[in-house]
Amino acid sequence: MADTKVKLKLLVDKEAKIVLFAEASKEFADFLFYVLSLPAGTIVRLLEKKNMVGCLGNLYESIEHLNETYIQPNQNKSFLLNPKSPVYSTDMPLLLSDHELKTRNVYMCSYPHFYVAETPNVVCPECERKMTTKAPYVNASSNPAGKSTTVTSERGFVKAVVTYMVMDNLELKPMSTISSVTMLNSFHVKDVCSLEEKIVDFGVEEGLKLLKASLECKNVLTSIFLGNNGPQKGSCS
Template sequence: MAKATSVKLKLLIDTKTKKVLFAEAGKDFVDFLIYLLSLPVGNVVRLLSEKTMVGSLSKLYQSIENLQEAYFQPKQNKNSLLNPIVPIFANATKIPLLLPADYTQTLYLCDLCYLFAYVPDLPCPDCGDVYGEGFVKGMVTYMVMDDLEVKPMSIISSITLLKRLHVKVLDALEEKDVNVGMEEGLKLLKASMECKTVLTSVFISNLGA
């Protein structure tokens, strides 16, 4: 397995309702969330395993795994279906990877045109800008909602959100710093497929808030 690193996340928790209102996150965590969107279904099933998967995809995966090669078309590779290679981005070593290194391939992104390249520091053929790392730009603080909605963070947006959530007792709000590593990453992936209170589901029970 690829060596797991961790990223920092600051949670704003309503201790009265025991819910995460939102998280203050940097580029690394948002890149990680977007990375989850790039995972093929086969990898998701393999990562979560049969015991933790919701629905019938694990049974489909297991049946394909047990199906003899003789039933596949000559040019089809069963292993490539069950363990597809996932493109990752240059800064993926800074986020908790969920896949073995053998199943990943590094890509680079043009921040202006959103074109991809396999080699870093090349000029983009459309705009001439150099291919950068990751999905979103750094030097920006992002607000991640409990349901994983992502938006740039600002004082106005924070106040508006608290008003929309009908938060009246500010003394009930508490900040918590958490680390997100491979274990938390898997829990986030699983929770994102099961509910709309992902951050609360993953972190509140662990924090004892």
């Protein structure tokens, strides 16, 4: 599948060499929200492919190479190495569609004993039969409280009714003229001539860089798109 990309409009302070904020669409906002739902094992696995992961990568490899002899019989290493996403498959952002992200399934035995398991072949505590029958999984986004299951919801987390403002530190809010002016005042911008609009592409590669940078610093957009650390504390190394 081709790398899906979205456009970001950056407002850059050329003198300070920092990104003040980005104007972003629903797709980018959905991606940021989805990042919060990723299990640590999934984050390590995604970054490990690009050799971008730190010490957690060593822990991941240790578990991966640990002999099953040392694992409790009721435990499975795949829970840690390949954790399932808590988000329903239709809610996955397009920016991650190129990656193998496991969505959640549950299994039950052939009798209605009201037990479910996240992995098949677990023994039912009631009848001691293996739980191999896949049960339908419904989450809040696919069946919002008080709404019929026949209602088709828009994909993702946020509505596409506004443009979103994303700060350099990934703080997100709906875009408005007032919020833009307030933000410029907070950065003590005196000369608008020092400001530059820059349109960039954001795809899977940039998504992985954002994921890594968001764990390391507070000037994420500057680090990704300007290639420098900026003057802020906690800058990316």
